[in-house]
Amino acid sequence: MSLKLEEKAISSKQQFEPLIVAFCCNWCSYAGADLAGTSRLNYPANIKIIKVPCSCRVSPNFVLRAFQRGADGVIIAGCHPGDCHYSTGNYFTRRRFTLFANLLEYVGIEREKFKIEWISAAEGNKFATVMNEMLDSINKLGPSRKLRDGRWIRQQ
Amino acid sequence: MDKTTVRMQQIALQTLANGEVDVILGWKKGDEWYDSYPVVINDINETAELIWDAFCVNNLSKYLITELKKNLRIGVFLKGCDSLAFNQLVIDNRIDSERVVIFGLPCPGMIDPQKVKHAGLNKGLLKVERTGDKIVFITKEGVKEYIGRSFDYDKCLNCRCPNPVVSKYMLSDAVTRTDEEQYFPDVTEIEKMPLEARYDYWTKQFSKCIKCYACRNICPLCSCETCVFDNIAAGVSSKADADCEQQFFHIIRAYHVAGRCVDCGECSRVCPVGIPLEKLNRKIIKDINQLYGDYTADTDIAKSPPLGTYKVDDFDPFDGSKQGGKK
Numbered sequence: 398m399s400l401k402l403e404e405k406a407i408s409s410k411q412q413f414e415p416l417i418v419a420f421c422c423n424w425c426s427y428a429g430a431d432l433a434g435t436s437r438l439n440y441p442a443n444i445k446i447i448k449v450p451c452s453c454r455v456s457p458n459f460v461l462r463a464f465q466r467g468a469d470g471v472i473i474a475g476c477h478p479g480d481c482h483y484s485t486g487n488y489f490t491r492r493r494f495t496l497f498a499n500l501l502e503y504v505g506i507e508r509e510k511f512k513i514e515w516i517s518a519a520e521g522n523k524f525a526t527v528m529n530e531m532l533d534s535i536n537k538l539g540p541s542r543k544l545r546d547g548r549w550i551r552q553q
Numbered sequence: 554m555d556k557t558t559v560r561m562q563q564i565a566l567q568t569l570a571n572g573e574v575d576v577i578l579g580w581k582k583g584d585e586w587y588d589s590y591p592v593v594i595n596d597i598n599e600t601a602e603l604i605w606d607a608f609c610v611n612n613l614s615k616y617l618i619t620e621l622k623k624n625l626r627i628g629v630f631l632k633g634c635d636s637l638a639f640n641q642l643v644i645d646n647r648i649d650s651e652r653v654v655i656f657g658l659p660c661p662g663m664i665d666p667q668k669v670k671h672a673g674l675n676k677g678l679l680k681v682e683r684t685g686d687k688i689v690f691i692t693k694e695g696v697k698e699y700i701g702r703s704f705d706y707d708k709c710l711n712c713r714c715p716n717p718v719v720s721k722y723m724l725s726d727a728v729t730r731t732d733e734e735q736y737f738p739d740v741t742e743i744e745k746m747p748l749e750a751r752y753d754y755w756t757k758q759f760s761k762c763i764k765c766y767a768c769r770n771i772c773p774l775c776s777c778e779t780c781v782f783d784n785i786a787a788g789v790s791s792k793a794d795a796d797c798e799q800q801f802f803h804i805i806r807a808y809h810v811a812g813r814c815v816d817c818g819e820c821s822r823v824c825p826v827g828i829p830l831e832k833l834n835r836k837i838i839k840d841i842n843q844l845y846g847d848y849t850a851d852t853d854i855a856k857s858p859p860l861g862t863y864k865v866d867d868f869d870p871f872d873g874s875k876q877g878g879k880k
């Protein structure tokens with residue numbers, strides 16, 4: 398490796414800027430993110446929010462796809478069980494992703510990289526805390542190529 | 554001829570002749586000793602070619618999905634594991650059980666041709682006969698007899714359901730298996746490995762995959778009309794051999810049959826490169842059993858599939874403060 402490349406590698410290691418994809422349900426968590434914003438709470442710019450109608454709309458394919466295309470962490474945020482806008486959606490989310498999270502861990506993916514959180518529209522605070530914590534734990538893990546498409550290059 | 558084969562041919566002839574069924578799904582013998590292949594017949598003259606031997610490993614229940622579109626009533630031969638898949642297909646609403654007549658085949662276990670070859674017994678081999686645990690190899694030179702299960706498929710050694718759970722006509726006496734089965738030792742073994750070792754183990758296994766999709770095609774329950782892995786536009790399965798795509802495929806394949814997998818072991822049996830796919834399926838089955846009650850996609854078609862239902866107070870790993878449900 399040439400000196401220049403090495404320098405670049407070191408500096409890019411120092412500036413590891415994780416990308417976190419947050420699937421937020423339209424009714425609770427997205428509104429929670431809104432509230433965090435309007436309350437001027439800080440949450441990191443590394444979080445990219447994708448709005449979904451309900452947390453149970455998220456298929457495991459989406460999660461793996463996000464990891465393939467550059468996410469360092471994926472989080473699904475939905476209403477608290479019992480408060481789903483569609484009554485029961487997040488009960489299904491809970492079962493499906495309990496199994497899915499276990500399966501990911503089973504094939505060797507760190508728990509920290511994939512999370513589910515229940516965040517209501519009134520919990521702007523919780524939204525900010527959860528996202529900050531997530532960023533923290535991903536930072537601690539450091540850069541990793543697990544599940545990443547090796548041919549993928551992040552657009553700056 | 555084998556007693557059960559005689560009975561099989563009789564019942565096929567009888568039900569076709571009296572119009573109870575329009576076609577029969579069964580097996581015929583190919584040219585080789587290990588070759589028993591699935592057939593659909595509607596001609597009573599062909600019933601004499603039907604066969605039951607230790608190589609009728611193919612599960613016929615998946616064929617019902619397409620055959621029921623063409624035929625009104627179908628007679629089908631099902632082993633124990635096949636009957637579990639049949640039930641699951643009924644639960645999944647893929648087939649109409651009213652139009653199917655099941656001939657049950659208690660199964661002593663199927664023989665793995667690879668194991669016979671490895672034992673060097675395939676030379677000049679003409680025929681293999683099995684009654685219970687007695688296996689007779691008929692060769693050009695003579696006859697060799699073995700007692701035991703050393704030639705059984707691995708999946709058959711772990712069989713939890715040798716007898717059909719549903720049938721109209723049972724073709725032989727129930728098989729009793731007393732050997733204490735160890736159901737999840739392989740899963741627990743992997744769970745105990747450190748995270749990185751697990752990652753390496755699976756990445757290495759997945760990297761062997763040649764994307765032939767035999768595991769998907771053989772699976773009785775992997776029966777979507779269109780599959781995401783056939784959809785080039787989905788961008789998840791290119792021709793290139795990339796770790797991330799292998800991981801994607803394997804995680805999704807296993808997860809897609811979560812709660813429906815009957816652990817018939819067909820996927821790992823057909824995998825040409827020997828990826829232990831059952832260890833992924835069984836991890837999910839183990840978790841479902843632990844978290845949502847004993848569900849091994851199953852004998853009881855009245856039970857709702859574990860991922861198609863929920864309980865308000867389900868275990869909630871995502872919330873430390875309360876274990877699910879409304880406060």
Ligand code: SF4
Nearest residue numbers: 772814815817818820
């Ligand atoms: S996933 Fe494998 S073991 Fe499960 S039903 Fe399908 S073929 Fe059988």
Ligand code: SF4
Nearest residue numbers: 762763765766768824
């Ligand atoms: S049968 Fe084996 S090689 Fe073929 S797609 Fe399935 S896992 Fe891959």
